[in-house]
């Protein structure tokens with residue numbers, strides 16, 4: 281009878297996820313469609329916990345939900361925020377500093393002029409942009425305990441370019457606490473994975489081709505990483521034959537003219553990846569690659585340019601599979 | 616270990632391999648298109664069969680077409696028409712946020728998620 285135990289163990293090891301099981305839950309939150317796939321013991325319970333966490337974070341971060349602290353902060357110039365929102369604000373401000381303002385969480389009043397939040401698109405006049413833009417001064421924001429003050433009339437913050445990355449980090453933490461070792465979190469195209477796939481292989485994440493929906497620039501093999509893409513192609517409008525996309529250059533208040541179609545960041549920290557995908561898009565190719573060369577020890581970059589060039593930094597070169605002729609960028613190119 | 620142990624281990628290994636093969640094959644009967652509205656699954660269809668689906672719900676109308684191994688939203692009465700603009704796919708998903716409609720291609724793909 282003693283033999284039974286090692287045999288059972290063997291069965292469990294060999295069957296992997298067919299003994300434990302996989303569960304996938306999908307729902308709408310943060311104005312997008314989310315899917316959480318989990319393999320482990322009682323995966324459904326873990327997914328439900330993660331979903332509840334998303335709903336809570338959504339309420340804490342939303343700039344248009346009247347119950348959220350962020351909404352009250354923008355309306356009154358001062359408000360108490362949820363601890364998660366306070367933490368996210370400090371991470372956002374830190375990214376503002378390290379990217380020299382290419383990532384800016386205080387642009388909402390300018391973004392609203394263009395109609396991006398409510399999809400009532402319009403091209404604002406230069407005067408309108410100037411008067412909203414001069415109030416964008418993130419340096420003035422103060423945080424004491426959980427009370428945030430903007431200290432500048434007309435300035436509004438929003439977490440749209442960083443909230444999903446932060447949320448994916450928190451979800452991976454939630455799943456780890458549930459004892460999960462294999463999971464994929466897809467928050468409307470912001471992807472994070474925990475461990476490898478149930479069968480032990482790496483997760484495969486495709487990067488969308490901005491020129492042709494349903495085709496891909498590349499596929500990446502990853503574990504314990506986030507893959508986050510930003511590009512003008514995600515949201516834009518056309519007026520008098522000109523295309524206006526939703527990523528504003530914080531320095532000008534106009535859509536960033538960056539020579540890039542999309543920027544993908546691969547790294548361990550989803551919050552950082554999310555903020556950098558926007559910041560490096562705004563920087564444009566040369567500045568973005570220089571930023572990577574000087575700061576990129578914990579992230580890698582995939583750039584797709586207006587004229588169809590694909591550039592990948594050296595850390596991705598051994599996890600990438602692409603039909604494109606891509607160029608590998610080395611840190612030594614920038615010494 | 617004696618002979619009986621080896622046989623027992625052999626049986627276990629064989630069962631595990633069979634189990635693995637079963638689960639591997641189960642997912643792969645070709646790719647399927649799963650259409651859901653909100654939390655409700657509207658239907659699943661093979662990606663290999665051409666068809667047109669008129670989906671009318673309280674939220675609105677979407678015309679989904681499966682054609683030559685690809686699926687797309689041909690027409691919709693939502694405000695932003697972003698589901699129509701998302702074009703044809705053979706992997707990943709198309710989402711119509713205002714109608715809470717999701718068209719998802721599942722099954723043996725070359726990847727597990729699409730970053731966009």
Ligand SMILES: [Zn+2]
Nearest residue numbers: 691693698711
């Ligand atoms: Zn639609």
